[in-house]
Amino acid sequence: METRKIGEGKTKEVYSYDASHVLLKFKDSITAGDGAKADILKDKGVINAQTSAIIFRVLERNNIKTHYVGMYDERTMIAEKLSMIPVEVVLRNIATGSIVKRLPIKEGEVFEPPIIEFFLKDDSRHDPMLNYYHMEFFKLMKKNEAEKIESIMLKVNKILLDLINRMDFVLYDFKLEFGRNNNELIIGDEITLDSMRIRDKNGRILDKDLYRKGYPLDIVASSYREFLDKLSKVV
Ligand code: C5P
Known part of the structure; x- marks a missing residue:
């Protein structure tokens, strides 16, 4: 599948996926103080992607709309494309x-x-x-x-x-x-x-x-x- 990086923040990279979805890849970085302090924490991206996926699924079960669609791999979420x-x-x-x-x-x-x-x-x-x-x-x-x-x-x-x-x-x-x-x-x-x-x-x-x-x-x-x-x- 062809994916193109379309954005990057302090802890996630965003890739194009299809017309209505993006991929959010959780990085191992941890930052504080508006980016003044930054480190790499091995596997943090995997842990945070999994944590967020579980919580989004709980919200969806309770009829709260989130961008969560599913997981692409252990640290990458398939998400609805939104205008943030x-x-x-x-x-x-x-x-x-x-x-x-x-x-x-x-x-x-x-x-x-x-x-x-x-x-x-x-x-x-x-x-x-x-x-x-x-x-x-x-x-x-x-x-x-x-x-x-x-x-x-x-x-x-x-x-x-x-x-x-x-x-x-x-x-x-x-x-x-x-x-x-x-x-x-x-x-x-x-x-x-x-x-x-x-x-x-x-x-x-x-x-x-x-x-x-x-x-x-x-x-x-x-x-x-x-x-x-x-x-x-x-x-
Ligand atoms: O720093 P403050 O007390 O305003 O943070 C309130 C909540 O928002 C905390 O849970 C913090 O982790 C979160 N927060 C965040 N991203 C920021 C600032 C705060 O997730 N840039």
Whole structure:
């Protein structure tokens, strides 16, 4: 089969596949600080492709539209071709990360209801936060689409909370990216430990915060593997 590379990000390569699909090849790279810190973690691409595939399948079973179609090989996903919106949508159940730096909120504070935030994908500006007015101005999405996305985020949160709880872990927050196909809003990109914050019930970190905080790479790798092993057992 003929495939042509049509794009590349920090952790994935995109290849053309057919008229309505692309291939997403997950790389072994791990990055933090808008690309300021970068390393290679052997087989991370395989682990993240598998993790994301399982979670996308769980969402699809719950009638949430994602770009996931199937696997091409162990690290490559066949995905619906979307026109991606360069916005990161974050939902927070428990405070940690950027929100406790930006606002007078204590680490570990619980958000009920969850807090949803939008950020422009722009590493050079450190992904600035956006409101509905900014998103209309930049022609990223209209207010009614942002509200539709918020309702999808809340549905996904319920499903992920249930899943992560069954693994005996705690879901602090997660990030999704959306694209359009014929004006329908569809979840794209990935859902992995790079894009969720997960801790165990004793507060042990399992996600990319291990890497952000400078833990040894073998600890990061074994945590990603542990999460996938456990995830495979609960679905
Ligand atoms: O850094 P911050 O607290 O804003 O991150 C919120 C959530 O979004 C975390 O789960 C983090 O892993 C994810 N995120 C991401 N990609 C980014 C920034 C944050 O997946 N560029």
